[in-house]
Amino acid sequence: MSPDTIRLATGHEMPLIGFGLWKIPSNQKAESVYNAIKIGYRLFDGAYDYQNEKEAGEGIRRAINEGIVTREDVFVTTKLWNNYHRREHALVMAKAQNDAWGLGYIDLYLIHFPIATSYIHPESLNYPSWWMDHEHKIVTPRAEVPIHETWQAIEEAVDAGIVRSIGISNAQAQMLYDIQTYARHPISSLQIDHHPYLVQQDLVLLSQEAKIALTAYSSFGPQSFLELPPAFRARAKDVASLFDVEVVKKAAAAHQKTAAQVLLRWATQRNIAVIPKSNNPRRLQENLEVGASSFDLTKDEIDGITALDRGLRFNDPGFYLQQPLRIFA
């Protein structure tokens, strides 16, 4: 196995470093994906929720057509949104999302959040994240769809050759243990909010023991949420930036790396994939240079950074939605 990939339970290899597609400005989507491939990115992390699968697929197809990569060189992750958990909807969405990317298959398909909300036709509204109105109230209430129905639907997408591996995001131990009792296709990956302010060490251990490949999102902690509207920003705005905390700055100076690289390497050195996003070419390049042959943090540095843990979750719909969905309660 290449040191810069993680082997999934299905036997497919997932790159350790990827490019996250959330919040990419719409006029730059295809171009930024194409440029990221030219720089060396091979993993792209999308979602129905990000509303840019078609453009991301265009960027990848352009790189394939120009002979920069083959389809097999690239790894596409995308996610099923909460309104489509019902079996028939999940299957329709898997097919539609696969068509939007236009690459023949999806490498990894994740249930985005372990919560079902009621169905709404994907094209019936100008989609705002979580289908919120202007007061941050969700217009689609919770729906009675058990997660096993959704899991079995995405297993059917594997059987149909639409997706190669499946997994879940924002799930915790009870959900993973439950899915394991009936899964025909393994839980290949778990994607979680993981940074030094939210380490979730037991969940990391559980996943690694169960051979569920972990992907960390929001590796820079509060940074990502500072860019969002006030309700989302509230928990992040008064927290010290992870780029400025002493233990991170000291490790960066010791290895002549940036604080961002230290935060990413803190994850990749523990075999946790990262998917940072930047619209800045220099940062895009530096975020890629955190693989196995880049530099190694000492055990003390890793432990020191891990000790920053405060259980601080920024991506918490139990907090930022007006009618909270207390998924992490």
Ligand code: NAD
């Ligand atoms: P991120 O890790 O992309 O960080 C975003 C912030 O950090 C941005 O402000 C960016 O400009 C800045 N940044 C990036 N590189 C930098 C560098 N080298 N130096 C300084 N600043 C830098 O955070 P994110 O967008 O929350 O997460 C990354 C990806 O994870 C998303 O694009 C998405 O694909 C995925 N994600 C998934 C979920 C989920 O529910 N599964 C939730 C959030 C994000």
